[in-house]
Amino acid sequence: MRTILSIVLLCFSGIAFSQTTITGTVVDDSQQPIPSANVIIDGTSVGTATDFDGNFTLTTNQNPPFTIQVSSVGFATENVEITSNNQNINVVLAEGTSLDEVVISASRTPERIFESPVTVERFGLREIKNTASADFYDGLENLKGVDVNTNSLTFKSVNTRGFATFANTRFMQLVDGMDNSTPALNFPIGNLVGMTETDVLSVELLPGASSALYGANAFNGILFMRSKNPFDHTGISGSIKRGITSQESAGDNPYTDLSIRMAHKFSDKFAAKVNFGYLKGTDWQATSEVDKIDPTRTRANTDYDGINVYGDEVAANINALAGGTGLVPDVVVSRTGYNERDLTNYNAESIKADWGLYYRPIEGNNLEFSYVGKVGTGSTIYQGTNRYNINGFFQQQHKLEVRNDNFFVRAYEVSDKAGDSYDMVFTGININRAWKSDADWFGDYINTFVGIDLAGNPLGLSEQQKHDAARAAADTGRYLPGTPEYQAAFNTSIANPDLSVGSKFQDASKYFHSDANYNFGDQIDWAEIQVGGSYRKYTLNSGGTIYTDADSPIEYSEFGVYSQVQKDVELSEDMELKITASGRYDKSELFDGFFSPRLSAGLTLNRNHNIRASAQTGFRNPTTQDLFIGLDAGRAVLVGSAESNLDRYSRSYDISLEGQTMFGQPATVTQSGRAAYENSYSASSVNAFAASGNPALLTVANPEIIKPEKVTSFEVGYRGKFESLIVDFSTYYNKYEDFISQEVVVSPLYGTAGDGGLSVAALANGDVQAYSAYTNSDADVKSYGASIGLSTKVFGGFDLGGSYTFTKQDFDQAANPDFQTNFNTPEHKFKATFGHTEVFENFGFNIAYRFSDDYFWEATFGNGIVPEFHVLDAQINYKIPSLKSIIKVGATNLTGDEYFTAFGTGFIGSMYYASLTINNL
Structure with a gap:
């Protein structure tokens, strides 16, 4: 906290009280205004956006001369020199390409996506308006290299580059800088309690490890969602979408999606906004009666275990x-x-609201204080170890933040309540x-x-x-x-959280997080230097129903500090080199500290070609469930491997008559979770022993206590323009160390694993307990892949784009039969889009196609093949400029060929909808 306080003091000491104001208008080459264009002071994060009529006002404490960068999705970026205060400018943006878009996430500072040191995908206002998907969050599945696994209608899990289940703890989701993961589950539950579409400014996605800047949870990618600031985007806007979902097992059911945004700039010093979103529909029903273990078995078999x-x-x-x-x-x-x-009644519902108060105390200065509150509740289906009806789940976030041209300091709290959720x-x-x-x-x-x-x-x-x-x-x-x-x-x-007689999912956990960043770009000429840090404290409170916290909540904390240096070197008139070096140190009170560096270089040639390369390490701390869970899931007991957790979980067992009479055991014994890690056999060897009766096949497991997982990642990429063709290519190679996973083991209720006698008798008599232990594997796990995206204009202005992604893991499953990586990613993916924003005046359309190769899904709920699928989405739209409105009619999975993206979930049917959006063009 002393570090953060020092940064705050440093920030305030740098505030200047002089001011510069620039006004202007941004139009296209036909003199039509461009709303929501970004106007940013070059080399800083200071900026604003144009209103519906293309007008903007930008105030800063920086004195002229300086350069502003004006950009908008679909247009080439323009740089304008500002030479005096109160300067009024008129900026004309020529039609451009996706390479001209400005992103912030890759380096924590504004830069053209063309010059980003790592792979980054962007989903801006233009893409959101033209997406053929039902909403902006669903539209992410059309991005290059992105997987979106559908758990239910209101819960979709975003992932990149493999290794994920619906409990995707390897992927981070940030909303205006706030982590959106739930304290109870330790991962984001899609957009169930996230953003409303009318308030979305942009979405950026970083595939792969990003620990060097964003810490332990940024291990396999980050999704950044930014909302509109009421100083820059005022007025009332809304969207209403009505339609039906259609599924063979569920039939046709109504679907409603409503969002409203109200923002007002009361003065140059104070602005506020309120958002409300409501979604209601019927979930995709999961009705598979295929046996989990053996698809040839039916209900007629004595040991039948149906998937759903x-x-x-x-x-x-x-x-x-x-x-x-x-x-x-x-x-x-x-x-x-x-x-x-x-x-379950398959009710899919989401109700969310957020509000923000923004105060700029110094006229003409971008110093801003803000408070943001978010609440959300809803119903969905979640698939983890079991299938859960998440009913009335409630999550809230509260954030205080102060920021200026070159710094931010924020603190927020996230808490949740499970509502009436239950394990089906x-x-x-x-x-x-x-x-x-x-x-x-x-x-x-x-x-x-x-x-x-x-x-x-x-x-x-x-x-x-x-x-x-x-x-x-x-x-x-x-x-x-x-x-x-x-x-x-x-x-x-x-209604009862005691799983011996009930099924209620009970939790009221929370975490507190603070972070800060300072950019010395204005003070240092030779390079841009950033420093920052973060602190997080967890409070787990499930009343003993999920975690071993029956007696009192479990608390622990972690912190991190980082720095980045970025330097542009002009090698010649047509060649420029950008070098970025980042490093971060993170420390959890439960583990040793870890340093994660990143080094990248980008070479720009003739302003149309950029070659980049990066090397970085990443890590992730074990999650709250990895550490402190204590849950009897039926088929196995899930017991976290924090040292303090091993004895907090215990259970009494009845010993068989054979165990009592033949081996002198008591009628009951009590076993703690420690047995999973100190007295257990591998599940595969126990199965082999059961089939053969040969105790020589038994293998002692005794998995190690869990520790952080590490990855070393190398990436090479190219972005370039060949006349009207845009090319974006990247390839990567990841090598993992201490890979975190769950290992199923079997502990005898008497005897010691490996004794060749009493413990073998316990196995033979069925006096055992199966555990799912959280540990690190010494298996050699690697992954590699490549993506290429192409986009161009055809037939005089139609947009045509496509991408292909190859993803592969290198892991010897046969040599590690009890270890699952949960790679869960197709080897081959192909996506394509075709459309036009204005085929004729005010009329546009878009078509999106996705192909996924078949792949093997593995998770604690069950394992199975996900067959290949082909999905076609389409929409047509008509703008009504006089009403600042747009009408859209669309359909997802237009062909009606039902599919699924994960073993055990419902088949995904079709959706047909019509929407009206007002004042959000």
Whole structure:
């Protein structure tokens, strides 16, 4: 905190009280005004934007002469020399290319995307207005190299360059500098509680490691979303979108998306804004009854476990339950489960609001104090270890910030409440148990099966028919969906956070974050130097339902400091070299500190070609769940591996009769989470032992306690213009060290793993507990890939663009059978767009096509193939300038070929919509 205070004092000491004011108008080459054009003082982050009529006013404490940079998406950037105060200028922007767009994220300072030292993708106002997707967030899936995995209608997970599940802790999402990840889950839940479309100024995306500037969580990419400042964008704007979603299993259902923005500049010193967004629809239903483990199995199989069927996870070997008498077959039988559609109403809803107060105390100076508040609530489906109905989830953020031409200092808090959310898998399990205990159900099953044989099997039933009769008898009186008994058991389960009898997802966690940055560009001539730092404190408070925090909340903190030096070197009249060096040191109170450097160089040739290369290291600290989770997920216990966490999780187990009589064990034993890390076998070797009976196949696991993961990344790229053709190419190679993942292990309830005796008996008797341990692998994990994007004008002004992305991991799964990387990325992706913003006066259209190769999805919920898919989106639009409005009619997945992007989720159908946007052109 002393470092941050020193930066604040330094910032205030540099405030100058002189002022320069520039006014002007920005138009295109036909003298039509260009709204929302960026006007920035060259070499700084000081700037403004034009209003609807193309007018702007820019005030600064910098004295002339200096240069301003005027840019807008789709136009070439113009530099204008400012020589005096109160200068009025008229700027004409010629039609340009995507290379002229200005980005901030790559170097924390404004620069043309053409000169960015690393790969960066931008989604600006022009792209947002013309996207064929239903909204701006969905439109990100048309960007080069970007994957958008659809969890549900209101929860989509953005990722780049592989290694992600829906719990995407490798990817950061920032909204006006605030981390949008939820404290409870430790990752962003799409745009459920994010931005409203009418307030979006720009979206930038950095693929790959960015730890050198943004810290531990910026490991696999960052999504930056910036909103409109009410000093620069005033007035009332709104958008209403109505339509239907269409899915084979769900039918046609209404869809509504509404957003309103109100902003007012009360004076040159004070401005404010308020945003409101509302979305409601019906989610994509997940209805797969295919068996999770073996697709050839059906409900007729005794050990069936359907993908979207819950309650059938409870299974047991009936011969073992019968005391090994041989009266029943030596087979596993699972309880009868409930379909997911009977455990949720598939309501998809998002309600969000934010407000901001902005104060500039010194007239003519960009020193700005601001307070921003954000709240959001909604309902969605989340797929992690199980499938969850996120119902009434609530998240809020509050930020205080002070910034000027060359610095910012901000502090914010993010907190959440789980609302009425619940685990659908445990809901199914516990509705069954509310009706009949597991012991009674299996007892009825066994008694019926044995009774048929003891009666001499008078009907001559086959083995399968005897199992069917046993299940029918055990299920007699079972609660059926729609009955009062079922609904009462359902309501009781989702209201109770104790997973032994309930399924409620309970949490009220939060984190506090502060960060600061100072840019010495105005004080130092030979280079641009930035320094900054951040601090974060976590407070985990799930009441013992997720984390091991039953007695009290868990708190821990981390901090980081960084610096960057950027130097432009003019090698000749047609050749310029930009060198950027960055470095950051981060320290968590739970781990040793880590230094992550980045070095990049960009060579510009003839102003139309840029070659860049970079080398950097990145790291990520284990997440809150990696460290402190303590959750019995049914198939395995998830136990975090922070040293202080190992003994906080404990559970009592009943020992089998064989264990008691043959090996002198007590009726019950208590085992802590430490057993997963200090007394366990690998799951694959236990399966091999179960199949063969050979204890020599057992392998002691005892995974190491978790530590930070590291990556070394190399990237080479090219951006250039060949007459009307724009080329953007990049290739990368990543090498990982101490790769974080989960390893499934099995701990005997008595004996010591590797003893060759008692622990083997525990395995044979079924006296075991499976754990999902959080650890680092010593496996050699690498990934590499390349992307190329091409865009041009054809047929006299039509926009044509396309991209191809290749992504591959290098990992020997056979040598590491218990280790999952969760790469979850297609090897080949192709995307294309075709459109025109004005085919004839005020009329435009856009078509977007996406192809994804098939790929293997692996996660704790389940593993399976995601087949290749082809998606076509389209929209037409008509502008009404007199009303400052635009009408859009569109459709996503126009062909209606349903697909999915992750194992276990619902099939994605089509959406058809019409929208009206007012005063947001």
